[in-house]
Structure formats: structure tokens, C-alpha cells
Amino acid sequence: MNNNYQVLARKYRPHTFKELVGQVHTVKTLINALDANSLHHGFLFTGTRGVGKTTIARIFAKSINCESGVSSIPCGKCSTCIEIDSGQSVDLIELDAASHTGVDNMRDILENAQYMPTKNRYKIYLIDEVHMLSKSSFNALLKTLEEPPEHIKFLLATTDPGKLPITVLSRCLQFNLQKLTDKEILGQLKYIMKAESLDYEEDALSQIASFGEGSMRDALSLLDQSISYGKGSVLVKDIKAMLGLVSHDDIIELATHLFDQEPQKVIKFIRKLSHRGDNLTNALHDLSSLFHTISIAKTISSDTIDKRITKLSSQISNQDLQIFYQMSINGTKDMPLAPSEQIGLEMTLLRMLAFRSDSAPVNEKKKIKINDEIRSDISQDLSKD
Ligand SMILES: [Zn+2]
Missing domain, CATH: 1.10.8.60 (Helicase, Ruva Protein; domain 3)
Structure with missing residues (x-):
């Protein structure tokens, strides 16, 4: 790999709405607003990390400041488009609230909003993780949002809109970006x-x-x-x-020992995976997926189902599967708190084993009881004849 290697996320960052992957509803709304040139002054993009919030905001910034006019297809060639793409536009002020909390110049920057843009149509503030602004910065932002000058646009992004004051939320058009499929x-x-x-x-x-x-x-x-x-x-x-991914075969083997109620084999197998340096958090995650697959196999019969899955599905009740699934999800959640991944996985599987060995006899009894009831019903029916 040469020294000029550029990380892929940067090299392939979309520069137009057409290149953007996903977020069709948001993009459609923005394109319509741009092509009709009916632009709100505040936009809020919410969603988890890496779904395109700031990418969309930058494309939007180009769309409204492109020297060839406001449109959903910025030219990409004028000096403004090029400056925005390279992060050097004077009128696109990018702030990352996560790394500037409490810094006073953030407030100063926001208070400067009243001044006209230096060279472009609009002065655009792109504030990432806006929920982390300091109180004084928020006040400065609100002041401008309440009575926005014509030349100002706010593009706000956050992973946590719940932490934004209602006064900010109510003054912005909100777009909830989805996780990508x-x-x-x-x-x-x-x-x-x-x-x-x-x-x-x-x-x-x-x-x-x-x-x-x-x-x-x-x-x-x-x-x-x-x-x-x-x-x-x-x-x-x-x-x-x-x-350190655990193979699908290994996950099936682990489930087989579990369903066979063989605690020793379960523990021995987990230790083998651990010794091999496998990612045990992921193994538990995959085990949850396997429980889901088995549940589906029990509910919907299909010829395409793996024979091993069919066999496992015959060994366990729907109720137990639901509980195992829940236990594995909780186990994954607790994993960061476990003394080690191996201990976390072992405790989760032991919990499942304990649950099964306690409940199995009860189920058996129930089954026998039901059978007896049915038998007596049948014999009553027979005696009526
Ligand atoms: Zn342009």
C-alpha cells in the first residue's frame, strides 16, 4: 500500500445526491425544495453515526451556494463547489460541537451570523453533534434561529435529538435518516x-x-x-x-450441546473457541440469530431448511426458544460488564441450561397430564357409544 493511501470513506464520499446511497425520502424532499427554491432556514438531520448526515448537509450546501444557481444538481466545477468539496469554503462554517463544547469562540462564531456572507449567496452553518453545544452557544444559536436573516442557513446534525431543546426542534425542518440496509x-x-x-x-x-x-x-x-x-x-x-468470527458450524455445534443439555460439552466447547481467540461476543450474537432461524423453522415448514436446523427445532419448544433468545440478547448487552468474554458467554449458556433442566420435568409432567386428560376424554367418548 502506498503512502498516498486515502481512506475509502473519504475517497468515495458522495458529492451529489445521485451518488448518495439510501435515505431516499430525505433526498427526495430536499431535491423538491431545492428545485422549487423554497428553502427553510433551519434543517436538522438526525440518525446514528455513518448514515450520511454531514454528507447530505455538504451536498445541500453546494446546491444552494453553487455559482451556477440554486438547484438539486450543483455543477461540481465552480470554485464554490470545489471549495466545499475540499472543506475550504469561507461561507460554509463547519463546527463540531462534540469537540468544542464550552469553548467561547463557538458563541462568537454564532453571534457573527448577522454579517453578510463573504462571497456566496448564503452563509451556511453546519453544526455536527449540535446537542453538545454549550448553554451560551445554544442561546446564540436560538437568537439567530428565532429571527433568521435572509442570508443564513443552519444545517444541524445530531445522533441524539432527544437532547435538543424544543425551541431548536420547533424551528427546524427535521429529517430522520435511517440506518442503511x-x-x-x-x-x-x-x-x-x-x-x-x-x-x-x-x-x-x-x-x-x-x-x-x-x-x-x-x-x-x-x-x-x-x-x-x-x-x-x-x-x-x-x-x-x-x-475472530466463529463459523456457522461451530455455532450449530454449540447449540447442539445446549439442546442436548450437556453442560460439560458446552463449557469445553466455549473454552476451545476462547483458546482459539474467537470473538465470543459475536458468537453470542450469532447464537441469537440461530435461535431466530430455528423459531422460523418451527413456524414455517420449508424444504430449503438446513437439516441440522430441522433437527435442532425438533428438540426444543417455542417457549424455550423465546426465552433463550431473550437470554442471549441480554447476555450480549451485559458482555461489556463481564470480567471476560469467555465468562460472559459461559454464564449466559449456563443460565440457559439451568432454565431448561428446571423446566423440562415440569413440561414433561404437563405433557403427561394433558395426555391423561385426552385419554380420559377419549375413553369417555368411547363409553358414550
Ligand atoms: Zn458549482
């Missing part, structure tokens, strides 16, 4: 791998996409990491090794 992320990963002329296995990219959990930025940084790990190619075996 695995499919949307996968499409972009493939596009990038092709553009970079690098080798990849589709399954490897799928795994990266799902690890991104809806965040394009997270997926792309994982892709960066994988490319460097695989010396230019992205393969399933490398992803597994890099992330």
Missing part, C-alpha cells in the same frame, strides 16, 4: 472494490456489510482494514481470521 452497504462495497480493481469474494463483502450495522462509515473502515489485511484482496477466510 445491508443490501445498500453491500452495493457500495462492491462498487468500490470494482472501482479499485481489487479481488473480493461476495460473501466476504456481505459479512463486512452486516458488521457495519447500518453505518456506511463503519463498513468502509472495516473494508479498509480487510484490504490491508488481505494485501489487496477481501476473502471470507481473512475476514473470519481478522474479526
Whole structure:
């Protein structure tokens, strides 16, 4: 890898609404507003990290300040478009409230809003993580939002809109950006791998996409990491090794020991995974997914279901599956608090084993009782004849 290597998230940051992945509703609304040139003065973009909040805001900034006029398709060639793309536009003031909390010049910057833009149509404030502004900065922001001068636009972004004062919320058009789907992320990963002329296995990219959990930025940084790990190619075996992923076969084996109620085998198996350096938090996560797959297999019969899943589904009741699922989700949540991943996983599985061994005899009794009732019903029916 050469020294000029640019991280993929930066290199492939979309510069137009057309290049943007996902967020169709938000983009459609913005495009309509831009093409009709009916622009509100305050926009608030909310959503988790890496879903495109500041990217959309920057494209929007170009759209309203492009020297060829306000439109949803900025030219990308004028000095303003180029300056915005390279983060050097004088009239696009980008502030990251997360890294400037309590700094007084933030308030000064906001108080300067009344002055005219230096060269462009609008003076645009792009404030990321706006919920973290200091109190005095918030007051300065509110003052301008209440009586906005014609030449001002506010583009606010936050991962936590619940922390924003209602006075700010009520003065902005709000756009809730969705997490990206695995499919949307996968499409972009493939596009990038092709553009970079690098080798990849589709399954490897799928795994990266799902690890991104809806965040394009997270997926792309994982892709960066994988490319460097695989010396230019992205393969399933490398992803597994890099992330310490437990294979699907191993997850099925773990579930088999659990359903067979073999505590010793369960513990021994977990220790084997741990010794191998596997990612046990992820193993628990995959176990939750397996419980879901088994539940579906119990509910919907299909020929395409893996035989091992069918076998597992015959060994457990729907109720127990629901409880195991809940336990595995809670176990994943508690994992950061566990003394180690191995202990966290062992305790969660032991909880499941304890639950089953306690409840199984009760279920058996119930079953027998029901059988007896049915039997007596049948015998009564028979005696009537
Ligand atoms: Zn332009």
C-alpha cells in the first residue's frame, strides 16, 4: 500500500445526491425544495453515526451556494463547489460541537451570523453533534434561529435529538435518516472494490456489510482494514481470521450441546473457541440469530431448511426458544460488564441450561397430564357409544 493511501470513506464520499446511497425520502424532499427554491432556514438531520448526515448537509450546501444557481444538481466545477468539496469554503462554517463544547469562540462564531456572507449567496452553518453545544452557544444559536436573516442557513446534525431543546426542534425542518440496509452497504462495497480493481469474494463483502450495522462509515473502515489485511484482496477466510468470527458450524455445534443439555460439552466447547481467540461476543450474537432461524423453522415448514436446523427445532419448544433468545440478547448487552468474554458467554449458556433442566420435568409432567386428560376424554367418548 502506498503512502498516498486515502481512506475509502473519504475517497468515495458522495458529492451529489445521485451518488448518495439510501435515505431516499430525505433526498427526495430536499431535491423538491431545492428545485422549487423554497428553502427553510433551519434543517436538522438526525440518525446514528455513518448514515450520511454531514454528507447530505455538504451536498445541500453546494446546491444552494453553487455559482451556477440554486438547484438539486450543483455543477461540481465552480470554485464554490470545489471549495466545499475540499472543506475550504469561507461561507460554509463547519463546527463540531462534540469537540468544542464550552469553548467561547463557538458563541462568537454564532453571534457573527448577522454579517453578510463573504462571497456566496448564503452563509451556511453546519453544526455536527449540535446537542453538545454549550448553554451560551445554544442561546446564540436560538437568537439567530428565532429571527433568521435572509442570508443564513443552519444545517444541524445530531445522533441524539432527544437532547435538543424544543425551541431548536420547533424551528427546524427535521429529517430522520435511517440506518442503511445491508443490501445498500453491500452495493457500495462492491462498487468500490470494482472501482479499485481489487479481488473480493461476495460473501466476504456481505459479512463486512452486516458488521457495519447500518453505518456506511463503519463498513468502509472495516473494508479498509480487510484490504490491508488481505494485501489487496477481501476473502471470507481473512475476514473470519481478522474479526475472530466463529463459523456457522461451530455455532450449530454449540447449540447442539445446549439442546442436548450437556453442560460439560458446552463449557469445553466455549473454552476451545476462547483458546482459539474467537470473538465470543459475536458468537453470542450469532447464537441469537440461530435461535431466530430455528423459531422460523418451527413456524414455517420449508424444504430449503438446513437439516441440522430441522433437527435442532425438533428438540426444543417455542417457549424455550423465546426465552433463550431473550437470554442471549441480554447476555450480549451485559458482555461489556463481564470480567471476560469467555465468562460472559459461559454464564449466559449456563443460565440457559439451568432454565431448561428446571423446566423440562415440569413440561414433561404437563405433557403427561394433558395426555391423561385426552385419554380420559377419549375413553369417555368411547363409553358414550
Ligand atoms: Zn458549482
